Amino acid sequence: MxxxxxxxxxxxxxxxxxxxxxxxxxxxxxxxxxxxxxxxxxxxSTEGDLLDLAVTEKLVQKSGAWYSYGSERIGQGRENAKEYLIRHSQIQEKLKQAVIARIGGTDK
Known part of the structure; x- marks a missing residue:
């Protein structure tokens, strides 16, 4: 490590x-x-991992320092986007399910 x-x-x-x-x-x-x-x-930080996977799978768009999910901007900078996911648990869960569906995993 x-x-x-x-x-x-x-x-x-x-x-x-x-x-x-x-x-x-x-x-x-x-x-x-x-x-x-x-x-x-x-x-x-599970939110950080989720954000990284979502960007890799093109579910979250990164434009400069801004992160966007769908039409909504979720934060300027990675830490602000992580905070947004912490504060909005429904969006975090929706994004998590989308990532799981995209990579073909199971929710554990």
Whole structure:
């Protein structure tokens, strides 16, 4: 695990972006890499992971610093978009189901 960039809210440090390389694994191929946010006092940011997957799957559009879901702008900057998803749990759940449907996974 390697510490990546520091996540700030204004001048306050609120978390870290980390990079992980799985060297040995009994259930999947080894040497896979992952990147995620660890937020102080909250743990791994599921909203950040959801946002990253949604952008990758083109369910959320990123234009400059702005993130948009459908016709609605959900935040300027990644942290503001994550906060929007935290405050709007119905939209977060709708986006989660859309990502699951797109990648062919199951909701666990």
């Amino acid at each position: 390697r510490k990546g960039e520091i996540i700030k809210s204004g001048e306050e440090l609120i978390g870290n972006r980390v990079r992980v390389k799985v060297v040995k694994n009994k259930v999947a191929p080894p040497f896979k890499k992952a990147e995620f946010d660890i937020m102080y006092g909250r743990g791994i």
